[in-house]
Amino acid sequence: METDYDDYSHIAEEENDNHFSVLTESDIKLLQNNDINHISSILSISKATSSLLLSHYNWNITQVMESWFDNQQKVQKITGLSSNQSQIQQLGFPISSQIHTCDICFETFSKDDIKSSWCGHPFCIDCWNQYIDTNIDDRNCFELRCPQPSCNAAVDEDMIYQLASESRKIKYDRFLIRSYVETNKNRKLKWCPAPDCGYAIDYNLPDSSSRLNHDVRCLCYHSFCWNCGEEAHAPVDCETVAKWMGKISSDIVISTNTWIIANTKPCPNCKIPIQKNEGCHLMNCRLYYDAWKQIVEGRRILKWADVYGYNLPENENAKIEFFEHIKGMSQVALDKLQHSAETELGKELENGFDVVSVKKYTGVKRVSRETGDNSNQNRNTRRRSGIQV
Template sequence: MFECVKKVKETIKLPSTTVRLLLQHVHWNEQRLMEQFFDPDYQDKLFRDANIVNPFKKSPNVDGVEDLKRQLSSSPLHSFRRQGLTPSTPSTPSPMIMTPPSSPLINLKPVTPIIEHTCVICCVTKSSNEMGGLKCGHVFCIECWQYYLISKIMDEGISETISCPAKCNIRVDDITVLHIIESQDVRNKYQYLITNSFVQCNRKMRWCPGKNCKNAIKELLSSGVTTVTCTCHTSFCFQCGDDGHEPIKCEWLRRWHKKCQDDSETSNWIAANTKDCPKCH
């Protein structure tokens, strides 16, 4: 997955997080992404359909965000230390700061006196260094961001389609999620969900069906051999994911399973709705 992102990134010259979201949108089809990205008549639609702010086109919301940024100081974000985030330095800009097109999340920095904002989710007034938002301009407190992302990842099992809490559909990128989330369990679940979507969209990869096995098998050569063995010693058919069934074709096996299922359902219906003739038995 990282090789795919790196390859596309070198061509279209966009941040890795943006590239991954675009690849996810086109189901990891590199050729389709290249065609749509370099088509001047389709590029804007590509970003719009993927719910990503087009870095090559000025967004209507950017003006408001830039006006707000000009009002704020460039002092370090001390409060982000307790959130597990690293404040920026003059030489190393934080990925949480809005520096288009590489960083979707911005932080509202404090001035003297500290500017206060009311989070529209929890309705609590907090200092600007406790707030953050995406390029769309919607800003919420970090605590609400955490609860929102944890709910999406752990309760709904969503990773690649997490959007702004304001329901403007702008996607939350990987860097933003991993900087806001503190729990390692949640971070691991998020990374697993992203990897799972990549494997499911890749015809040359398949998860091992072995119990408690987390390995993904990748096809290196089209040798015609369908039965593969994982390092956990589980053997299965790479084409259909069922137990190895050579030399039977996958389609024949599928038909056989369907016939057995139909016969079983017929037998269950007969047993539930009929009785044996007492004279015959």
């Protein structure tokens, strides 16, 4: 069977020197099918088996053939294939009995509703569907094995296409294409790194090429260097680019640190750099203010939580206990936060913290205490009313 590997009809673009080609998804699928048909013809095996072998050997045609002709039984054992090719080409092992028990759900089914790999372990169609769908979702679908524990029998793509759900078949096809591009040892394929671009680049130059320019251009107009992945940088070589990028990064860090030192001062409490370029010289640290705002918000939530708890039906004891447990944990966490904030604020007061900040924080502190007192009053009122919580 003759196969022309360069005969794909929708090549998007080629450079004048033909050192790369831009491939669409249909182009990739055509190349993949050509490889599968090629191995299937040479080894006289099914296309499903050919696909399984190529996937295992990272789509390296030469390695598949060398391994197969060197030790066919070893390859079959590694990949979970049967030595009986007639079994491989069947969907389900021929079972003589008309009624069978699924080895997963243990329900009985007719022969038509039971499927198996070449090993003969019987499973119902629903269990097969769930098993295959789950493995596709987990991206464990290229070397799928029989669900029977310790069984090494392969589940090939013929079984996947017949027993998987429609959405998982689409996902499987997508994974298969990605595998062909990302793990291919037979071709130099790479996805275009531009965001939301679905094209791939087929790089045609051998490793021994003395070419210094490895720039490629995708149909999305994104140009990049195939060799290092940076933006196109001809005529500069990749080593020089790497050194230049390292120097730029270092210079940016040094420049940024120099500017921060020259134009900012660290907050005496939280040490965050602050830039002061206008207005008076009085500065307030927002760290404390934000902390106290969070405390007030927490007290407000607890207050209305008490209202929620007050209106819970008395006969729903489980819900009441769970509510009290959650509210109690929240109360403990909020008390710890408030204690920490009061402790830190006390230290700043001892160190002569500015008057404006003290008034602001003291006001927030007072509100938080009043909110907490209101919450306690609501709780005490309910207890005095004799309602069990």
